[in-house]
Amino acid sequence: MAINIEIDRFRFDDFSETGKHTIFLEISPAGSGEQIGIPLLIANGRQPGKTLVAFAAVHGDELEGVQAIQDVFRRLDTDGMTGRFIAVPVANVPAFRSVQRSSPIDSLNLARTFPGRKDGSVTERIAYYLSELIISQADFFIDLHSASASLMPTMAGYDASGTEAAKASKEAAFRTGMPVVWGHPDVGPGRTLCAAIMRGIPWLYVESPSGRRVSNVELPYYVSSLLNLLGHLKIIDREAPSFVPKLHLFGSGDVDRTQSVNVSGFFVQRVNLLDHVENGQLVGEVRDLFGEVLEEVRTMSSGIVAVLRSEALVSPGDPVCLVAELLSD
Ligand SMILES: [Zn+2]
Numbered sequence: 001m002a003i004n005i006e007i008d009r010f011r012f013d014d015f016s017e018t019g020k021h022t023i024f025l026e027i028s029p030a031g032s033g034e035q036i037g038i039p040l041l042i043a044n045g046r047q048p049g050k051t052l053v054a055f056a057a058v059h060g061d062e063l064e065g066v067q068a069i070q071d072v073f074r075r076l077d078t079d080g081m082t083g084r085f086i087a088v089p090v091a092n093v094p095a096f097r098s099v100q101r102s103s104p105i106d107s108l109n110l111a112r113t114f115p116g117r118k119d120g121s122v123t124e125r126i127a128y129y130l131s132e133l134i135i136s137q138a139d140f141f142i143d144l145h146s147a148s149a150s151l152m153p154t155m156a157g158y159d160a161s162g163t164e165a166a167k168a169s170k171e172a173a174f175r176t177g178m179p180v181v182w183g184h185p186d187v188g189p190g191r192t193l194c195a196a197i198m199r200g201i202p203w204l205y206v207e208s209p210s211g212r213r214v215s216n217v218e219l220p221y222y223v224s225s226l227l228n229l230l231g232h233l234k235i236i237d238r239e240a241p242s243f244v245p246k247l248h249l250f251g252s253g254d255v256d257r258t259q260s261v262n263v264s265g266f267f268v269q270r271v272n273l274l275d276h277v278e279n280g281q282l283v284g285e286v287r288d289l290f291g292e293v294l295e296e297v298r299t300m301s302s303g304i305v306a307v308l309r310s311e312a313l314v315s316p317g318d319p320v321c322l323v324a325e326l327l328s329d
Pocket of ligand 1 (some may be wrong): 058062146147
């Protein structure tokens with residue numbers, strides 16, 4: 001049974017015994033009847049070592065990571081562990097309860113809210129505590145997402161910014177076993193990753209083409225990514241060889257900067273995810289009720305289609321496509 005603790009009273013030092021601890025960190029609700037807080041899982045090994053911090057459901061409709069964290073936490077044998085696994089299976093509880101990307105309370109996207117504010121709205125407060133209290137504990141941080149409105153490959157994204165932490169990030173990405181590995185020279189503002197970057201903590205995130213459900217095709221990649229990372233960090237006894245991914249991509253992964261449409265309508269795809277495309281190639285078209293083409297969307301560079309709109313109905317500003325550079329190594 002999880003114990004409830006008011007979040008400002010919580011200290012990791014009070015839960016440093018070997019074994020597993022499950023805690024609900026209460027953030028006082030802003031007038032709402034439903035309890036708001038952060039579910040926290042701590043698995044302390046018998047020996048001191050590194051700390052892996054993992055989050056899932058930063059977006060409330062991205063669910064593989066939730067199950068993967070729960071499954072991995074359950075199977076860990078803390079007597080054989082060296083270091084800690086600290087995980088938040090559901091980072092944005094209000095969004096998760098309504099199975100939506102952003103919070104139903106303040107409409108904020110938690111993945112655009114970091115580092116948050118202690119005296120802010122509910123989502124800003126969640127971001128603040130996730131950053132200050134939990135990410136700050138990490139020697140390595142991983143954020144488990146899955147794509148809902150867009151298709152994304154089953155992948156690990158790493159830090160290709162050239163810093164010292166970025167080297168550790170890249171090395172770890174190749175040990176996850178994810179079929180696609182994608183290096184990003186920069187990260188958009190407000191992400192969980194920004195809270196790791198500002199502390200010099202290496203990070204990864206993962207994605208897959210899912211959302212609103214747990215895909216049994218994708219779930220094993222999440223579980224093995226977590227276990228491989230725990231092995232790589234020497235927290236558990238597990239071989240973590242370097243895998244050769246199917247594709248190694250490079251470029252901005254900022255979905256806020258993808259090509260978007262200017263009109264409302266019915267989006268018809270003309271390419272598939274992970275297709276190789278030329279500059280100026282037709283990605284898709286927006287049609288009206290009669291099938292007339294209102295807008296064509298074309299690529300602005302050659303490369304690999306790494307993000308593609310999956311929902312058919314679009315409104316002005318909706319992102320539809322992001323092309324990444326293919327690295328041959
Ligand atoms: Zn997400």
